[in-house]
Every structure is written in C-alpha cells, then in structure tokens.
Amino acid sequence: MEKILEVKDLAVSFKTFFGEVEAVRGISFEVGKKETVAIVGESGCGKSVTANSIMQLLPMPPAFFKNGEILFNGENLLSKSEKEMQNIRGNHIAMIFQDPMTSLNPTMKVGKQIVEGLIKHHGLKHHDAKKKAIEMLDLVAVPQPEKRIEQYPHEFSGGMRQRVMIALAMISDPQLLIADEPTTALDVTVQAQILDLMKSLQERLDMSIILITHDLGVVADTSDKVVVMYAGQIVEQGLTDEIFKETAHPYTQKLLASVPRLDMNRDEALLSIEGTPPDLYIPPKGCAFYDRCDKAMKICKDNMPGFTEHSATHASRCWLNHPMAKTNEGSGI
Amino acid sequence: MKADLDFRPEMFEVADKTDLNVDKIRRPSIKFWPDVWRRLKMNKLAMLGLTLIIAMIVMAFIGVKLSGYTYFEQNLKLRNTHPNMEFWFGTDELGRDMFTRVWYGARYSLAIGVIAAFIDFVIGITYGGIAGISSRRVDAIMMRVAEVIYSIPYLLIVILLSVVLTQEGGGSSMFVLILAMSLTGWVPMAILVRGQVLQLKESEYSLASESLGATKSWILKKHIFPNTLGPILVNVTLTIPRAIFAEATLGFLGLGLQAPMSSLGTLANDGLAGLAVGNAYQIIIPAIFISLIMFSFNVLGDGLRDALDPRLRK
C-alpha cells in the first residue's frame, strides 16, 4: 500500500523545572493511503504529543524533538520551516480536536469562517465561496445550511460544532486528517453520528485518518490499524483484528479486559489494572508496564524489551515473546 | 530483541513484586504555603523586591537614628548642603538632615500604605464575603452601592475631608489621609472577594461539604476562605504601593502630611522648590525612594501571583 505518513523513531521531550519529561520515547508507525490508524492509550501516554508533533503544534520550548523523523509523502516534516509547515497544515494535513471551540472563532459567523478558508485555499470569489460553504455544511450533515451559515458558533450544539469543525478541516481537501479524541466530549448517540460522518467523508475524499482515542469501542468501529501506546512507547501495533483477537501484549490484554462490554455476562469479573502509569520524569529502565503487569518476569524490571514481529503487520514489545520465556509457566500468550 | 544481553533461564522466572506498592507516591510531600514560598524564591525579581521592602522597613526604624540628626532640627547655616560625608543625602532648605527625613518620611509612607491596605482588607473581605454568600438580591444591592462609592474620586474626598477636618497650618493628618483613601479603596477588594466566594460556593468541594451536612458558615470557614487567601494576599501586596503612591501624590499636591511630619510625598513637594536653584537632589532622592517602594511591592505582588497560580504548578 502507498504510504502517506511514516513516523520513524520519534522522540519528544519537555523541559520542565524538575528536569526532562520524556513524553514520547522512540515510536515508529506508518499510515497508508485511505487507511484509518487508531492510536490508543491512557492520558499521558504520549498519543496527543505524537499528533501535535506531526502537525508541529507543540510549544517549543518547553517541547523539543530529541530524535527521529516524520515523513509525509517522503518529506521530513521536522526539517521544514514554519512557513512550509503552514502550507502543509493548510493544504495537506488537517486536524480536529476534542473541543471544537479551539478551532472556531467565537466572534465570527460560521459561514464567514468557512468562506474565508475557501477564498484563501481555492481563490474562489466570495459569491462562489458562499455557495460552496453551504454545500460543505450540507456535506457534514448540518441541517438547514442556508440558515446556519448566518449563525455564530455558540448557537450550535456540541455535535453540530464538531461538524462545523470537520467542514473547516475539509476545506483544503486534506490527504490526512488527524482527529484528536473527536467524540470524547459527545454523547453516544451524537458520537455515532460523527463517526459515521468521518467514515463517509473518508470514502468520498480518499483521505487517511489518524484517530486518537482512549475508547476501544470507537477503535473497533472505525480503524484499520491500531497502535497501542503506553508511557511514551508503542507496546503493540497491528491490524484491528490482530489487536482484538490475537492480542499479544499484557497491557493490551488487560485494557481490553477492563472495559465492560454490552455483550459480556454481568457475572464476569471486570479485570482491573492496579496502580498508575509511571511518571515520565524518571522513565523506568526496563519495561514501563512492569509495575502493573501480572506476568512480569525478573528480566522485565531492568531490561527494555524490543519488538517481536508476530506477522508482517503485527508486532509487540514484550519479553514474553522471547523463546526462553516459553519454558516458564504463565508465559502463554 | 537486544543482542548484547546474556540471557539466562532465571531471568525469565516470575518477578517477585511483594515489595512493590503500586499506590506509593514517590515525590516528596510539599505543603501549599511552603510550595508557594519555594516558587517565589525562584523568582529573582520578586526576591529582590522582598529584600528591598525588608531593608526599607528596617531603615525606617533605625535609619532615622544613624546620622545623629533629628528630622525637625534646623540648622540655617547648613541650608541646602549637597550630599557629603556629613550629610549623606544633603540637607533641605531649612538645614535639616535629608537622610533622617527620608527614612522618617519612608516610615510614614509605609505606615500609611500598610494601614490603608489593612483597612481595605478588613472592609473588603467582610463586605465582599457577605455579598458573596447572600441571596442574589442582597448581593446585587450591595454591589451597586459599592460601585457608587467607587465612582467618587478619592481626591475630591481628600479635599473635602481636609477642609472639614483640617488642622491649623494646612496639610492633613495621617488619620484624614487614611480615612479618605479607605473610603473608596476597599471596593476593589470587596469585588475580588465576592467573585471568589461566588465561584468557590459553586465548587464541587463546597457542594461535597454540603452533602456531608455542613452549614453555610462551616463551608465559608473551611473551604471558601482558605482558598481565597492567595488572591487576597496578592491584592493586598498590590494595594500597599497604590496607597503609598496615592499619599505621595497628595503630598506632592500639598494635601499631604502636616509639617514637621513628613512622608516621601511631602519631601518631594518640599524639594520641588530646590529644583529651580540647582538643588535637584532634594527632589530626586525622595522620588527614587518612592519608585523603589513602588517597584518592590509590585514585583513582589506579581511574583506572588505567579507562585500562587495553580496552572504554573509543578
């Protein structure tokens, strides 16, 4: 498959008063054309930092890139100037956020915001841009678009604002859409609408999507590939089916077992992951999940496991994959 | 997999994690105020301000005794002596030692600032606190009253008061000055406190306390008041220089303290005459001290605000 984005060995740190916080510690993944890649993990695992690194929206300082490259259509984004990045952000990669108000101007009519974007990106005449803006609101299923373009963002509900933000992101016909927890603040019925909308836009516009979420249900619903992050690292990645059915890493296994499912028996115990993720002020020397892992072995404490490939698309970072681990009980994966 | 590791079967035994306490907090515990102090200490400018304030307060007490002259002792033979080894800051047009007079003036300026700020603090907290916990109607009435009071220029009040309460020989007493400034000065504090109370009254921990059966006064005492202390402290720190400056302005306009008492403002006023005849030091020196006081309190206040800001924590 044609690759659109390749992240290679990316490491991002933040300089803080106490010292360096290693938010992202060497991650690599790829996004193919028309593919949806979900990045899953808990708060603080580095998933949003990764997204903001691609867009280069991190405040620098305190953030800085320690290592790695981000190749978009073969070009390294990290070596681009701010001006070139602006062009890329405007025309090739778009981003939507959990809170739509971060990208909407509260003092400007919704229509005008879209119209200005259209004029800027496509050089349309005002009249044509307005017609196109109505079409775009229609595209994202905002009812009565002729009336709605004359309204201000605060007159829209949460779900409708999210739609407007998606419309704004679509102005430039991006090749890649980064969606950072786009449905977390929404109610389930509205979440279903937005996810549906994203899927249909993807098909129509041939877009790739990076979906950042903590909701495994959303992942199963929308993504082709899944990247599981923990404490700044990727612990497992693979096709969605591989992640859900041939789960390799103990963290992914526990994460899946800790969410109640509608299809689950109520008497089944909910597995809980005791403790909290490590503080990345002092990243652990060995496996970051050691403290919370039931299957931890002596080797895990001080030695960082490397990736083991389970298939061409599926890899995990765990010492249980080591041939010698098989001789011990409790190693069955 | 790493190649440089020498794998042995025992490395793959189940790890012994009996000592592991997943809920252990590794970072040391820091109490709120020590933490604020720690962050304040990191702010060099604020610390400079604090040092200057302490130095000036100390000098306001002992500085008046150092030169061996008193603030009222006139020596007409030594009029307008420029600063020298004998008179460190020179003498004024009546031959009084400026060094002693500056510290004497600083003492009054600081006293006026601190007392005015304290009165603002007491009235402001009481008034704002009552408005904040009262019903919406009472609150609205109290705030309108406060706004009306605040709209009266304090200069007008000072002039009126000094006409009514004036002493012989012109000038105002310290009492009149403080009274005039406090009459309107408490309003910003009251508005601040009211806003804080309104906000904290709705906070989840106040609600939690209510659900536990707490009374209004309990919530005010245990939850609202301790959490408003920070912003109030910043406000007090910034009120002091405002009061000092207001007094200095009045003094400069001739409405300040009555001679032979002096504040930095009246000293500057006295020195104004010297400016024309080549004795600029008579105005420059008090002006420098006014600026220093203003500077010190303002940077300290700003520093405190930053140190107290929860968003800048960690």
Add this chain to the structure above:
Amino acid sequence: MQEPLISVKNLKKHFDVGKDAVLKAVDGISFDIYPGETFGLVGESGCGKSTAGRTLIRLYDPTDGEVIFNGKNIFTLSRNQMSEVRRNFQMIFQDPYASLNPRMTVLDIISEPLEIHQIYKSKKEMKARVIELLELVGLNDEHAMRFPHEFSGGQRQRIGIARALALNPKFIVCDEPISALDVSIQAQVVNLLKDLQEKLGLTYMFIAHDLSMVRYISDRVGVMYLGHMMELAESEELYDNPLHPYTKALLSAIPIPNPDIQRSRQRIILEGDVPSPINPKEGCRFVDRCSYAIDKCRNVTPEFEEVRPGHFAACHRIGEI
C-alpha cells in the same frame, strides 16, 4: 415484595433561567430503590440525571415531589431532622480533582464529616477511624498527611469514596464517579465500589452516561431523556429487551470493542441533537428524534407504565413496535 429503601414520587426540579424561561431539568420522575441494590440512572448530557441525584438527597431544593425514606418524606424535614438523614445519604462526585479541597490534607478531608457530626471526642479516635477508612479503599496511613494534588485520579476518587463512607451511610449517590478517569483506572474504582457494597451492605444510585458500565454495575436501570424517565427495568431485561425507541437507539449507538460484532451490527443512528430542556412542549420528549412518532406522541405525554412485571416504559406505541 421487599420494602423499598427509598421511594421517589413525581420528583421535579425546575430552574428559572430568565424571563418566562423555565429549565425543567427533572420533570416528574418516580422510582423505588431497594436495599442493597444498585440503581443505575443513564442518559445523555442535559437529561437531568445528575440534577435528579442531587435533588434526591436534597442538595438542591426540589420543585415538587416526595422522597420517602424510613417512612418519612425527607423534603418536609426540618434542618435538624435532615442532619440525621444526611448521615445516611452520601454522594461521590464526578470530578475527583474538583471535589477535594486542595488546601486540606487527606486526613482533614476524610475527617470532615466526622467533625461536622461530632462523632468522636478525641482527635486520636478520629484519626484511627480515618486510617481505617483509608485502608478500606486500599490506601494507608502514609497517605493521610498528603494533599489531593499529589494523587492520581483513581487515588483521589478513592479518597472521595472514603469520605462518603465515613458516616456509615446506607445509601450513596455515585454521580458519574468514573467518567473522568482513564479506562484502566475505571475498573479499579468500579470493583472497589462493588466490594464495598458487599462488605458494608450499601445501596447505590449509579449515575452515568456510559451504558456498558451501568449495565455491568447495576441491578436495575432507569433511562432518562430531557427530564423524563423513559424506561426502567432490571439490567439484563433492559439491555436484552429494550422497549422504548430511545433506549434501543442508545444501546445501538454504543460501539462494542469487538470488530466482528461491531462491523456486522445493525445500528440505529439517531438524527439531530438532544433538544433544549427550556420550556419543553407537551407530548413525548423524544418525539422529534423518534422514527416511530405519530400525532398522538406530539400532543399527549405518554404515561410511565408497567408493561411487564418490573419493566416500565413511557411510550404510546409499545405494543406495536
């Protein structure tokens, strides 16, 4: 049939939000909560579930209705009598960051209810009780002198639970206690709540928007929409045989973390958003988004009736759809 611990009858809570505008957050809901059970209350944001929970324990002044506890309507109790009820009714809040006073140590926070009700004469006895409570929620005396900001979200929520348990309550309203927490931490808190329920014989009202979690923890579940109760049934029954079109849509909208099921599921995607609860019209509240709506639905508010034993719903077209 068992006697209910709490009986809620026609509970209403309206807020004046301006001239002639009344926000009917809770508009006449009735249900019983039985001793030892977990009663789940679900709905989307703005449906009034949190307001219902808060009014129920009289944190808000009710507009109308009664809540019967121990044979008395708690809305008519005096301040003194209410103080006794307060000891039996407790609450766990959604935001573990906002519900703990940042200036108080954990010891102060957990001993607050003990101090308010003057349970212990000596500080020493009180401290011993606090440590007992901390241990109950899996923390220990090392944590007593620390401040809330030093804890993680899950730990803070456990502190909030310890505080709610301090007075040995019979009934606890859990107002979205896990929605601010990370997935891996949610299970910790839910398991703790379940353990405590068994150990201490507690009764819960569990308010949440996460239907899968509510199904997991609750014995019976009520579904709210715009201030009205739409459906109420035993947990299994509600999820297996939902009767109300809204419940059906709600269940269908939850993504299941299993790609096979998720891909093959027939899903009902509701149109539009939840309408405003300000000055709602007569008729079924769900009518504008309901694909089964008929004229009657617009004009007549459906009764909340027992359709099958223990299964209530408010819909004119129950038998037909």
